[in-house]
Amino acid sequence: MAISSFRITRFQFARDRVIGDSQVRADDVNVAALELISDSGAVGLGFIQTLFTALPSQTEIERVFAAEVFPGLEGRKAIGLVHKVLRPRGGNLRAGTLPFHEALQVALWDLAAKEVGLPLYKLLGGERNKVRAYASGLDFHLSDFDYEKLFTYAASIGYTAFKIKVGHKDFERDLSRLNILSRIAPVGSKFMIDANEAWSSKEALMKIEAIQEAGHDLLWVEDPILRSDFAGLKTLRESTRRTQINSGEYLDLSGKRLLLEAEGADIINVHGQVSDVMRIGWFAAEKAIPVSLGNTFLEVGIHAACALPEVEWLEYSFQNFDHLVDEPIEIRDGWAYAPERPGHGLVLSESARAEWSRPEILKREELGAAPANPRLPIF
Template identity: 60%
Template sequence: MRIVDFRITRFQFRRDRVIGDSQVRADDVHLATLELIGEQGAVGLGFVQSLFHPLASEAELARVFREEVWPGLENEPAGAIAHRVHRPRGGNIRRLSVPFEEALQQAVWDLFAKSVGMPLWQLLGGRRDHVRGYASGLDFHLPDDAFLALFETARSQGFTAFKIKVGHADLDRDIHRLDLLRKAVGLGAIVMIDANEAWSPKQTIANLEAMRRAGHDIFWVEDPILRHDFEGLKLLRQCAGTTMINSGEYLDASGKRQLLEAGGADLLNVHGHVTDVMRIGWLAAEFGVPVTMGNSFLEIGLNMAAALPEVNWIEYSYQNFDHLVETPFAIRDGHIWASHAPGHGLVLSEDARRDWHHPEIVDKGGLGDAPRQIYLG
């Protein structure tokens, strides 16, 4: 199926809660959808997100896409684009002016899967249609009552594994949040923590030991130290006892390869770039390192998680995006279930296109509130 046209729709709205970690916070959603249109009318959907700052106007987004991306897509078969290997050199090694890269991979693979009438997870080689999820709060800036409500909701949905944000300047606050988590989800739950590079290697060991003394066994610690400190990550693997080191979130494909070669990960964290995730997932399998699927927009990474070997976990972080698509992926018994429809399974809602479409930048005071998640009432 050849790609004959494209459409970009810009969205902007308030989040239903502040999200963030020990380093950053975000209150609003800055988003655009990229739809690649095939010659027979099928549509491949991808998501462009700017976490902290508004995207440019819709007209400017379309202009940049037409100038920087479209010449390499027009009248090309979606399957050929999906499998094409690029070797940029010199000044061609650069990011696009707008972060279209992930959306482009999503949309191309969605259209390719539709062209052959297969769910994406099957096209990628998957033989299962669900992956165990862990509930992730992005909760560093939440007050205690909202923190409790979020994880109580997660427990009620059948989740048995939970990840919280740590890395506060006062370790007692991190331990307090672990105490609250146990209150919300009960004993016996699997507990992960994410420090977002807040610590040094020695701090990490000391903090994990303090958490153990307080009665908290940590299944994995995610990104405890600087992303390129491969020696430090390797040291932590040797000294953290039964706690596993989950790293690689902030690294590109090349950096993840270096991390694997350095022995700096018990678990490799990947996200929503379809082609890149599959390539690095295959490499991780060669090293015998399991992959975990971190945050991907509306859990689109489920397709890759279901296809790669040894992916036992996918992150679910309660971001209020469900209203943007016709049918989000189902959550049952703490697992996230893939769609059996051709493509990656997400279709842009025409109601969302009507109600949340903002072609121009909107001042913060003029943003509308998106539907609220159930845990916030």
């Protein structure tokens, strides 16, 4: 099952709602499907995504991939590439022209698992097939009305853990959002907040204490201060005894390792780069540090979540991507379930390829209506 060819399909469409945090917002989806095709016809699928600017045309994406990436894949078996370690010296290991890194890892692991006929979570060593999911609204730019509507709906379908965005210039607004959530969430629910580095170390401590004094217990506070302030993060860990500090989202693999060595996180946050996630997960397990799976495209992170012993939670943000694949990851009653199909279980929908592919860049006014989101019918 040597890799013999590839296919890229570019998508661009409006979101069903604005998403964002204290630092950024996004109204559109800019993504391309990467399919690695073996000589047996098996396909490994990953997704190339940019949040804030449109991807180049499909022809340009293909050109760059063919020049920069495919020569190292052609004729090789995926199972022989997923654990490859490169020698980082000088300019031989550098960021690509386009963000292929995560898509490539996901597609290779998908193909590798298909080569041996296993669901990806089992190839990664997992025995359980489900992980608790928490409802994350990416809600900073929503009105109070839409914010309440989203989390009321999440509670109605079985979620009992919720993460909201904070870090507003008016701290009373953060408190107000927590008050709304407390009113609509089921009794005994767990709350998390995510400041996306909006605060300084002392400011974070003061605001966490104010939130607790207002009656809100927090399971964790995510990225309260700058990712590079390891000393400040450690101080927060040692000072906030009623909550945990979740950090690492904005750090690469090496940065996450340094963060753990500096004892700057109670929980380490990882995303969708399968090889990188497993490596930092092994290190976290040695230190008995919990791992949380942040947003991954189409929730493919469920496989690493099921495989790593320190993962208790997977983030789910109700993003309208499900139409891109034949069978999305199952999420039910506050749990996410890993598919039992070989690979990661996601297959690009041919109807989506026909209806939603956009080979050329469109202006925003040309995107039309967002695709329906059956997991969030209230928007």
